[in-house]
Amino acid sequence: MSFYRSFLLLLSCFYVVFSGANASDIITSSEPLRDSGTVFSSGKRFKLGFFSPRNSANRYVGIMFNLPSPTPTVVWVANRDKPINDSSGLLTLSEDGNLVILNGLKEIIWSSSISNSMKNSTAQLLDTGNLILKDSSNGKVLWESFQYPTDSLLQLMKMGIDKSTNSTGLLKSWRSPDDPSVGSFSAGIQLQYIPQAFIWNNTAPYWRSSPWDKQIYIGMPEMKSSYRSGVELVADNAGSVYQTYSNGNQSWILYYSLNSTGSYQEKVWDQSKKDWVVTWANPRSECDIYAKCGAFGSCNPKSSPICSCIQGFKPKNEGEWEKGEWSGGCIRRTALDCERNKTDVEKGKKDGFLKMQTMGVPDFVIWVSSAKEDCESDCLSNCSCMAYSYYTGIGCMHWNRSLIDIQEYYMDGAADLFIRLAYSEFAANDKKDFPVAAIAITVSIGSIIVILCGYLFWKLLAKHRERKTKSEAFFREASPKCYQNGMIKDDINQVKIEDITLYSFNMLATATDRFHSASKLGQGGFGPVYKGKLPDGQEIAVKRLSHSSGQGLQEFMNEVVVISRLQHRNLVRLLGCCTERGEKILVYDFMPNRSLDAYLFGSRQEKFLDWSKRAIIIEGTGRGLLYLHRDSRLRIIHRDLKASNILLDEYLNPKISDFGMARIFGGNQDQARTIRVVGTYGYMAPEYAMHGRFSEKSDVYSFGVLILEIVSGRKNSSFYDDEGELTLLAYAWKLWNENNIIKLIDPKIFVSSFEKQMVRCVHIGLLCVQEYAEDRPNVSTVLSMLTSDMAELSTPKQPAFTGGHASPQQSQGSVNTDTITVLEPR
Template sequence: MELVRNTNLSALLVLLSCFCLQFGSATDTITAAKFINDSETIISNGGDFKLGFFSPPNSTDRYVGIWYAEISVFTVVWVANRNNPLKNSSGILTISEVGNLVVLDGQKKVLWSSNLTNSVVNSSAQLLDSGNLVLQGNTTGTFLWESFQHPSDTFMKNMKISTDVRTGKKVQLTSWKSPSDPSIGNFSAGIEVRNIPEIFIWNDSNTYWRSGPWNGQIFIGIPDMISVYLDGFNLVPDNDGTFYLSFSFSNDSFTTKFVLNAQGNIQQTYFDTGDDHWGIEWSALNTDCDVYGRCGAFGSCNSQNSPICSCIPGFEPKNRKEWNRGNWTSGCVRRRPLQCERVNNGSDGGKKDGFLKLTKMKVPDFTDRSSAQEEKCRNQCLENCSCVAYAFDAGIGCMPWTGSLIDLQKFSSGGIDLYVRLAYSELDKEGNVKVIVTVTVIIGVIFSGICIYLLWRWMSKQKGKMHLPLSQLTKIYEHREEEEMGDDNHGDNVNQAKLEELPILNLQELASSTNSFHQSNKLGQGGFGPVYKGKLSDGQEIAVKRLSKASGQGLEEFLNEMVVISKLQHRNLVRLLGCCIEGEEKMLVYEYMPNKSLDLFLFDSVKPKLLDWKRRFNIIEGISRGLLYLHRDSRLKIIHRDLKASNILLDEELNPKISDFGMARIFGGNEDQANTTRVVGTYGYMSLEYAMKGQFSEKSDVFSFGVLLLEIISGRRNSSFYACFQAWKMWNADNIVALTDPIIREPCFEMEILRCIHVGLLCVQDFANDRPSVSIVISMLKSEIIDLPLPKQPAFTERQIAPDASSSQNNLSKCSINNVTVTMVQGR
């Protein structure tokens, strides 16, 4: 009896397992039995893409489409029924009786179909993690149809844009009519293979843009492609005469795509998880010169000139009147006939033609191709009277032109050399111009040599200043601080700031450790300048902070940070390992923080999940302990003045360390408050008295800490003073749920989170006297102080600006700079 019971139980478990497996496998698949209606979606196995019904912005029409599942900004990459929208939510996506994928309306009318003539009964459609929707037979498993072969306006990695040279069949992009209308627009983009494959954009049937020929690695008509796309694109011919274009990047976390927009421009966009939006990495059309044939035949376009069009040397406008009015479509004509043309006309042949070299050019359209080497290419063109120009590229070979030169463009960088055939008399004129230019250049060189010598003498004196001992650099710092703080504030506090022994690293050592400050080692970009990861010869990992010439900060902030942080040692402050001052280079060397800055965790779309409440509370406590050390426990009282999430670094265990002391100020033992005529910091983190009057104290840092505390709890970036008022409003309405990051909403932590919000609101009160000190803040966070006072309503925008405006003007009358530090993180 027991055996029977066990057998029945086993059978039941097997049936349940089969049911679960069948149910689970159906989440990315559509069959005739399992269709989806307007309210349903399917999602790819890895969760990257969704398929379902949607409405574009400002439209009520319904379409079947595919979009990114894990990106917060709704982004459609493919649309089925583009030209036949549904007017209500009665639509169904299913498999028809004959095996086609179809979109039906409420009356079972077919609005769109995969339209296969060789369809298979009982087929199924599956959404893959690549974003490709495939129709496949249940028995063979082969793809009968796929959305990648019928794209809309988006070109994604692992897709293939193709052209069959024999049949003329193309897989190409087609634009939307507008952002609200995905029906097929006026523009299309694909591969055109005349003699050499190129990418074209067409406006209806007219060429609108072209990429220039493919040389096996790049399209030579895209000037910046060598540095951007060398490892991304691939264009290969198949054995049957079909050319395929695809792209993929080694970094799978880099979400990027190419979109042909409604204006006819192909743009590469990437998703910036930090700012939560699609950024533009590259555009096909950036200037008027990128439009096909802008300057007509034998006309060259240069976006740096005004007007942008000019005839190439040896040619003149065909219609001078129209040309002068800015209508360049008629192009240019040759001024002097070629030698072979004169011979054919019975005239005296004269001297032979020659070639004029044009550098950094986008080569013209309609090129031929031969395998001749460069010198032979020149001779072949010279022997052919119809040949008007030639160019040579190692990846393509010889490219001669026998017709009009269309779509010429002069680049500031990139491009290749183009040799234009001219009559000897035209070349002679060009030779005279060269003589004039040569003489001018010689005179200029002599004059420049004198200037360079004088400049060298001046720089020699300046260079001596840059190699001053650190003690004298400190004196420069003290003098500058006196100027900022006023005569009454340069007593004991500055004299205490004598720089202790700090290791001096040489420039060559730091360049070697960072691979010559290579872009791949760049960690981020701050107001000071770029920060690079490096490894010293002993294996120690470091972060090198290099002052940028374009930075709003300079020697003052550099010396300030060096003086301040060299005196500090605390587990919650980043440790300064050394510095480098050589010539124009000024660098600070820190311990390396593998997890970078706090803002990358809080405001990312994925990383906040790594910060549970225990880790966040540990970060809050660590920041407060570091701040307490700065204000009370160190030998010097330090006011940071720029406390924010991007200036909190995280070590390998996510312990916080306060960084960036370029704006910090040292207080004497008896000082509690100081004034400045130079307000620095970041909008949204600055207290009222500091932003309006230039007054800063410990309570200024407490305000910044309160803003930071509320950001850590809410997971949202504070962008204005009004955000503090909103936080107070939600707290006052007992709506803590709306203020708390969903990731940390757990009942067991509710009281602790509530107490932290309460403390944060006490820290961001308008008046400095109302805010607690850091030591009291720590006691509040540890519940050593049980009864907390009620925070006053932050009313900065409504109550304080107007009364303080006049006094602000008086206090800041000497102000010339309002420095705001900004941190940008670059994807690699």
């Protein structure tokens, strides 16, 4: 027995020596870290050890995420400019208490370099990824890696200037993916008057955010603090200005990094792929490159060319501008009032301001204390003021020099910029005295123009008739029965479909590998959906109408008509269709994250969807619905809004899909009635399900059910075996009356700091599902309530379908939530 114990003791000694793994998260002079060893943080979130980049034999000491990734995710490197060329390296504590890296010759390759000698020190890797050096006697932190970042920003780390620790935290890129030495790019916060984030290429600005409005950088809604789990920028009177973030949902692993090409990225760990997913990155386009269009030039990534001079300005060098060299910028065509000579006849005519909407404002902003109503006049009274803008959260901003780095945005949250121009740039064409010859010439030219316009109008009318004939021929060929019965003629008259692409069957078959089962994304009552790739590499989703689907033909035609010309960031885009060989096929943009229901109720449950992301999905869905109801050139009622019809793009932004049930409303039409009730039980408003009446308010009802499902993580029809067999609506109403609405919130996403926002969403959801349509708010009001904490919410009335237990028969109207339920009232 004694021999057996001795053998086990000896074996354990060999294990400790040869495994190289430290027993704790501590490094001391007696327990150094060797090249073969690893130190893990207490919660095993991070590890510290030696590593070699890909395609390199050099050895470095780094902090890494402890994740099952094929290559280590290194977030901090100690000896980034002094690698060790063999495996003899040692991380230990020197006699003066510094943390040092030694090579095989016991030479110091790297040191923490604290000036005060402290022999009783230890190093510890925290679960935040911070490596600290502390005094063992009193626990005082002497040095920490968070004060010396490399290319990555972890939560609680500070990027910028922190006067309390006299540290400047700049992210500095690797030279290349194979070389962690300091590269060309750095990122940090610059404080002039209002903080802005910058990326520099060596010392030259490479990318710049717009000013910080105490929640986001203007024009960067992806940085919203409620969305990104606590992104915060601190600027105090002591001179500190730094950006940090805290992740409220610890199951969601994310960090920010600056790569060797100058791209600042947010990365989120995808557990299913065992890899990182880049959810956003800056620069986003060529227009994000600093001062791309020079002074007084505006950059639009959707234009060609991307650079143009602001109205009232012209290229400084026409030749260079035509060659695509825009850095020289633009100059003013007409001098401002205060810049003109006193003898100038224009003297006394006041300058004006050109309004440019949704802009990335210029660099070198100056904050002024003017009230909103005085911001313009104060700029006008200062001859050096070139532009102004007023933005909630910042206040009045002026620019007193050439306007640099202006970009046109296509997103919510951007600013309106007012550019100062001379009076003559706005003046209407003045009436002037023309000589008789000039009048004759003018009349002649006018006559020619009238004749040309008449001819062009005739050609346009002929083209329109031809286009309409082709459109009707397409529909007649695709669905002769529907066309003959007049089911879609009215819709054809309300929408043009000339821009829709008609794909060949062979092209779609090739794109989907002959509609192979391995390409199938899902199956609904209409038929299967496949993933495909076109010859140009574009990924698509192909919905193939099943021949056995009797109800799918009209829905196919309806979807082509309704969404062929709709464009909105929160609507899925129809690329085209195919009607060859008797097929009915629709082609859409591919949504890599599929549908919302898979995340809320299915196999992807909990993936990424913390409260912040769910709030963005709610708001984005509302914005898409508002576009359908009010902002598009057609007024459209969706009639089948549900979780399975909300698709998620690569960044998990919501896209409303499946317009097979949608109806177009006339300009003065508020509601309609049908004898063919279509939709999915549980999402249908009572007036629609019972009487066939539908309107904007019936979509609002469906939206309310969706809000409650997103907040609770439960299906409306998932309460049959618990909670007294109540529906989700009835359960929410019960908790509301018991003043216990917090119980409804999905416990997996509950964070106390967001409690008020979650409860408010439940309140809004209950307002949307009130029994009578006239009691429900419209979508515009719902969005206002979602995005503003200031709005006072009314008390909801009892929702529909809460009078008793859920009916099992009713609940089985659609076994597959993707299947369309059709109810025929008698």
